[in-house]
Amino acid sequence: MIPEDTVVDPMYFVVLATILFSIGAVAVLLRRNAIVALLGVELMLNASNLLFVAFARSHRDVSGQALAFFVMVVAAAEVVVGLALIITLFRSRQTISLDEPMDLRG
Amino acid sequence: MGEQELFWVMSPVIVLASLTLLFARKAVYVLAGMIVVMIGLAVFYVTLEAPFLGMIQVIVYTGAIMMLILFVLMLVGVDQKESLRETIRGQRWIALAAATGLVVLIVTTVYRIELPIRDIGGMNDGGNPQVIANALFGEWVLVMEILGLVLISAAVSAIVLTHLPRSGDRRSQAERAEERVRARLNPVNKPMPGVYARRNALDVPAIDPEGKPVPASISRVLKARKQDKDGSEWRAIGKDEAAE
Numbered sequence: 214m215i216p217e218d219t220v221v222d223p224m225y226f227v228v229l230a231t232i233l234f235s236i237g238a239v240a241v242l243l244r245r246n247a248i249v250a251l252l253g254v255e256l257m258l259n260a261s262n263l264l265f266v267a268f269a270r271s272h273r274d275v276s277g278q279a280l281a282f283f284v285m286v287v288a289a290a291e292v293v294v295g296l297a298l299i300i301t302l303f304r305s306r307q308t309i310s311l312d313e314p315m316d317l318r319g
Numbered sequence: 320m321g322e323q324e325l326f327w328v329m330s331p332v333i334v335l336a337s338l339t340l341l342f343a344r345k346a347v348y349v350l351a352g353m354i355v356v357m358i359g360l361a362v363f364y365v366t367l368e369a370p371f372l373g374m375i376q377v378i379v380y381t382g383a384i385m386m387l388i389l390f391v392l393m394l395v396g397v398d399q400k401e402s403l404r405e406t407i408r409g410q411r412w413i414a415l416a417a418a419t420g421l422v423v424l425i426v427t428t429v430y431r432i433e434l435p436i437r438d439i440g441g442m443n444d445g446g447n448p449q450v451i452a453n454a455l456f457g458e459w460v461l462v463m464e465i466l467g468l469v470l471i472s473a474a475v476s477a478i479v480l481t482h483l484p485r486s487g488d489r490r491s492q493a494e495r496a497e498e499r500v501r502a503r504l505n506p507v508n509k510p511m512p513g514v515y516a517r518r519n520a521l522d523v524p525a526i527d528p529e530g531k532p533v534p535a536s537i538s539r540v541l542k543a544r545k546q547d548k549d550g551s552e553w554r555a556i557g558k559d560e561a562a563e
Contacts, residue, residue: 221326223434226363229330231425233337233356235418240340242414248392249349253340255384256353259360266367270439278369278447279454285372285379286466290473292384296391297480303395 226267233260247299247309251292258288322366333359346392350385357381368439371448510536522547 233256240253262281269277303309332355339352357380364373443450455463500506510533513519515526522541524532534542541547 219322220436220438221322221366222436224430225326225330226367227429228426229333231422232334234425235422236334236337236340238421239414239418242417243341243411246346248346248388249340252349252353252388255380256337256340256356259356259380262372263360263363266364266369266372268434269369270367271434271437273437273440273442275442275450275454276458278372278451279459281369281372282375282451282455283459283462283466285375287469289379289384290469292387293473293477294480296387297477299391300395300481309395 223267223271226263230260230263230267233257233263245310245312247302247311250311251295251299254295255288255292258284325362325366329359329362347389350389350392354381354385357385368443369447371451509533512536512538 237253237256237260240256241250244250244253262284265277265281265284269275269281299309336352336355336359339349343349343352357376361373361376361381364370364376496506510525510527511519512521512525513523514536516523516532522537524534524547525536527533537547
């Protein structure tokens with residue numbers, strides 16, 4: 214087993230995961246490229262996964278790891294559908310910019 | 320020695336790599352940064368005593384999802400220019416302020432609770448994959464079933480979304496041959512390079528029944544590079560005529 218004094222405080226992981234989550238959120242808000250926005254969502258999901266795993270160790274409960282696994286599965290499904298939507302958008306408008314399909318405005 | 324140092328080495332790498340999301344102009348660079356982030360998180364999972372999730376992170380995220388996104392990026396958007404014009408005024412500063420506020424809010428809130436600093440104890444006895452399998456197919460089995468449903472509907476929806484119906488009826492080979500005859504084009508297929516010639520290399524034109532080279536049998540690329548032969552030296556009767 215690992216000696217007690219070398220274990221990293223889970224609070225550090227909270228800070229790290231929060232920073233990663235905010236970077237992902239800002240990317241979703243600011244970037245115009247649809248694929249980059251999708252990657253921002255991926256980063257947010259991964260930040261939450263890191264917290265799940267860190268808390269699973271801190272609380273000695275393997276359910277956290279199971280939940281992280283579920284998040285990964287949902288992320289895979291989300292990427293598949295998101296990429297299909299991006300390809301459909303590209304076919305009809307020859308662009309993957311999120312700003313150019315402005316004719317959705319009323 | 321070990322975990323603390325690993326954390327302080329890996330976390331700046333991860334944060335710097337994730338900053339490519341905001342500052343890299345080309346989407347391919349963003350993707351490369353995200354791959355670094357994924358592998359760094361896999362390292363963290365292994366040190367957090369979740370080796371199964373670490374492997375899954377490398378195999379599924381880095382190996383499958385990121386590569387899938389890379390395929391689509393190469394397909395549609397690798398030379399797309401991203402306009403930097405702001406459509407909402409001050410959007411950049413509002414977003415940055417909101418992100419900073421989010422970090423401050425979450426960190427100050429979570430800092431109030433006391434988290435036990437300890438390793439995973441005996442939870443991984445018998446091997447981490449077995450322990451997770453017991454959790455997945457015991458306590459969480461209903462979620463597993465629903466996620467199977469989610470995966471299937473995602474796969475079907477991706478196929479349906481990207482499916483293109485055939486434009487017009489499929490023409491059979493007989494119909495196409497008939498069209499060629501009606502249009503007084505060459506009714507047969509073009510010969511491959513080297514047919515009836517002395518050699519069948521790609522740059523040797525085929526020979527027609529009269530013994531003349533067929534220029535159409537050679538790839539356009541070879542012609543553009545001037546790597547084709549005119550066929551005179553490879554013609555079956557060429558050498559004999561030259562001897563006479």
